[in-house]
Amino acid sequence: MATKSADPKKKTASADQLLQFYRDMLLIRRFEEKAGQMYGMGLIGGFCHLYIGQEAVVVGIQAALSDKDAVITTYRDHGHMLACGMDAKGVMAELTGRVGGYSRGKGGSMHMFAREKNFYGGHGIVGANGPLGTGVAFANKYLENGELCVAYFGDGAANQGQIYEAFNMAALWKLPIIYVIENNQYAMGTSVTRSSAQTKLYKRGDAFGIPGAQADGMDVLAMLEAAEKAVAHVRAGKGPYILEAMTYRYRGHSMSDPAKYRSRDEVSRIRKERDPIDHLRDRLLADKLADEEKLKEIDRDVKAIVTEATEFAQSSPEPDPSELYTDILIDAA
Amino acid sequence: MPTPILMPALSPTMTEGTLAKWLVKEGDTVKSGDVLAEIETDKATMELEAVDEGVIGQIVVPAGTENVAVNAVIAQMQGEGEAEVARPTIKAAKEELPQESEAPEPVAARAPVAAVARPASRPAPPDPDLPAGTPMKMTTVREALRDAMAEEMRRDANVFVMGEEVAEYQGAYKVTQNLLQEFGAKRVIDTPITEHGFAGIAVGAAYRGLKPIVEFMTFNFAMQAIDHIINSAAKTLYMSGGTLPVPIVFRGPNGAAARVAAQHSQNYAAWYAQIPGLKVVAPYTAADAKGLLKAAIRDPNPVVFLENEILYGQSFEVPDVEDYVLPIGKARIARAGKDVTIVAFSISVRDSLAAADLLAGEGIEAEVIDLRSLRPLDRAAIVKSVQKTNRIVAVEEGWPTCGICSEIAAIIMEDAFDALDAPLMRVTGEDVPMPYAANLEALALPTPAKIAAAARAVCYRS
Known part of the structure; x- marks a missing residue:
């Protein structure tokens, strides 16, 4: 049932697509670095979970989807929002709690939504977005619209009971959903080997007859290839699919994580050897698909987007005090 | 001696049922486990099995009889050679219920064998927004x-x-x-x-x-x-x-x-x-x-x-109209009165109306407010009634601590303090996990008697 994916090195893409991947991953990286910096300056409060290191996962998978497909994720969500085409200004302004944010400053880092981009959050409770995403897929099947849903969650959520309740119903009802387990090796500070009896998380659907595959989450093309297989399975009406992305986060679980559970050497080694952005950059240059100048141009563009978002996130006002009591209920017609 | 076969309780809340079908006839010999009859409750159709060996002497309740009370004799089992005994009359459950004027105070009110308090003798006024003569x-x-x-x-x-x-x-x-x-x-x-x-x-x-x-x-x-x-x-x-x-x-x-x-x-x-x-x-x-x-x-x-x-x-x-929709957030006056307000919701409205009947016999006219919605809560309706009656009893089946009644008490403090002639009293479920024993369960829940006693107390009539 569950299989490892074929050799990802075979996967190719056009120069334009590779440059787009480079740009999308770099935008997430630079955005997150800036968010970390602004957190340190006290401009972002509360919890802030950065996606640095995991960029290839969402960028590769989103490339296999259509614009109409739905996405739902956890609280480590900034990268997913940018990859869904949400505006960096609105995301950053939500992080600073300003009225220009996607939730008008009321949701914060973990709670943003964009129905126009088919992005259903941003969920702060570990595991909750598994059933919620399954519900979006249920609706897609009910509405017979041909759309699927991708529910991203981590290796920590993979041990939540509600995930298996969702797996069962998704398989029973053949719902169009891809569960992407972003295995970044640590559920907060507990490694997969210390938390999981079965550490091959792509096999977690075996009991329900859900096929699963594992792919290199540090390689955007490997993710694209694995996602294309998953999408083909789901679009054929065969029901859910599990995709385990082997990835790594460079930063702590959240900004307040002292990261005593892993060594500095481990982080720097992975960063040096497996970084998804460096990996793609080297490939673009080696295959002469882009020159240094072209990549610098992308760097400049990305930097401009992040700078603009940062300025907007500081100039956008805080919500008016009258907003305290709005958006609790919709007036019934 | 003939052994009576009784109408069984087939669910925790069953008080009566329909004897749909007999699968035996008089004179049949049965042994334990044989299916005797099919009983239809409001939830399901169930089979009634014999628990003893014997001969079906009399079928007391014929097939198709509705509203047969739990524990009513539906047939007699005889030992061999026993003479047929006199055929008792059939009594449907509804006739066996206490008369409304008796204002029943149920013993173990929720137990299936006990009488259930019926809605008060004065039915709720119809929805004031409905035109007169609505079918x-x-x-x-x-x-x-x-x-x-x-x-x-x-x-x-x-x-x-x-x-x-x-x-x-x-x-x-x-x-x-x-x-x-x-x-x-x-x-x-x-x-x-x-x-x-x-x-x-x-x-x-x-x-x-x-x-x-x-x-x-x-x-x-x-x-x-x-x-x-x-x-x-x-x-x-x-x-x-x-x-x-x-x-x-x-x-x-x-x-x-x-x-x-x-x-x-x-x-x-x-x-x-x-x-x-x-x-x-x-x-x-x-x-x-x-x-x-x-x-x-x-x-x-x-x-x-x-x-x-x-x-x-x-x-x-x-x-009986097309598209009957009510607004959420509006309470209803279930019974109008001038002496004391009783605020309740869900099944506690039933008990409060029964209490109002008891009180009416003593010259206390209670106004019963059925909240219907708990969020939003119809503060205005509660306050308006208390401004008229100057006394209030709040009732809920749930636990007292931080309950709906606590919220009503706070509302009265905030919005109707000056209208009060007596402190608010609460009648709630007791502050215990629900016991199983019938007598303890009855003690754990609000009853018309408890509500009436609280109403008398706030009227200084106890």
Whole structure:
């Protein structure tokens, strides 16, 4: 049932697509670095979970989807929002709690939504977005619209009971959903080997007859290839699919994580050897698909987007005090 | 000596049933385990088995008899050679109930063998918004809820119902009866027994634009799903800055049924009523059940709809009009009076009306307010009544601490303090896990006598 994916090195893409991947991953990286910096300056409060290191996962998978497909994720969500085409200004302004944010400053880092981009959050409770995403897929099947849903969650959520309740119903009802387990090796500070009896998380659907595959989450093309297989399975009406992305986060679980559970050497080694952005950059240059100048141009563009978002996130006002009591209920017609 | 065969209680709340069919005839020899008859309750058809060997002497209650009271003699078993005994007359359950003027004070009120207090002798005034002469139809709460769902499912193709046993079983309490036949398996969906999971799936479907009705077999099981009700449904509109509505109804029986003990008897009214982002409804009558459930299904917000198992089989007049919808958030004067206000909701309205009958015999005219909605709570209706009566008793079946009555006490302090001639009194469920023993269970719940005593106390008449 569950299989490892074929050799990802075979996967190719056009120069334009590779440059787009480079740009999308770099935008997430630079955005997150800036968010970390602004957190340190006290401009972002509360919890802030950065996606640095995991960029290839969402960028590769989103490339296999259509614009109409739905996405739902956890609280480590900034990268997913940018990859869904949400505006960096609105995301950053939500992080600073300003009225220009996607939730008008009321949701914060973990709670943003964009129905126009088919992005259903941003969920702060570990595991909750598994059933919620399954519900979006249920609706897609009910509405017979041909759309699927991708529910991203981590290796920590993979041990939540509600995930298996969702797996069962998704398989029973053949719902169009891809569960992407972003295995970044640590559920907060507990490694997969210390938390999981079965550490091959792509096999977690075996009991329900859900096929699963594992792919290199540090390689955007490997993710694209694995996602294309998953999408083909789901679009054929065969029901859910599990995709385990082997990835790594460079930063702590959240900004307040002292990261005593892993060594500095481990982080720097992975960063040096497996970084998804460096990996793609080297490939673009080696295959002469882009020159240094072209990549610098992308760097400049990305930097401009992040700078603009940062300025907007500081100039956008805080919500008016009258907003305290709005958006609790919709007036019934 | 002939041994009587009694009408069995086939569910915790059954008080009467229909003797659908005899499978034996007089003179048949039976042994234990043989099926004697089919009994139809409001929930299901069940087989009655012989527990002893013997000969069927007399069939006392013929097949097809309705409203046969639990514990009524339905047949006699004889030893061999025994003479036929005199045939007792058949008495239907309704005739055996205490007369309303006796204002019954039930002993072990919820036990199936005991008489259940009926609605007060003075029926509630009809909905003041209804034109005079509106045709009415006697309907059980169970049927009213089903009718509401069916009407809304006909009206909007995005409305569907999901839950345990809602489809092929026809509803654990028969509330979804015949919905599968009319709407098919796409829209009437049996789930596995996974409240946490299917509540989350339903909320996700609501995010995507469907209008789910989630039936919890009881709200006791919804405790497993409460994270999705609160974190995923109630808070999402706010967390999204008003961009992601969650139109969903969570419904099912809430509170104590009868003799099902602590884990199956909790009343969650106060829990949900505390949550901003939810609407919470708890009707008493069938008309309110219908009109408010239709409103809940149409509402663009998450609505927790608290029903009561004991009320499912009770009949009330329901306006026989097309599209009977009531506004959420409006209380109803269930009985007008001038001397003391009794505020209640759900099954406690029944007990409060019975208490009002008792009090009327003593010259105290109680005004009974049926809250119907708990969030939003109709503060104005409570305050207006207290300004008239100057005295108030608040009633709820749930626990006293931080309960609905506590909230009403706070409202009175804030908005009607100067109107009071006596301190508010509460009548609530006792502050204990629900006991199983019939006598202890009866002691744990509000009763008409407790409510009447509190009303006398605030009137300084005790």
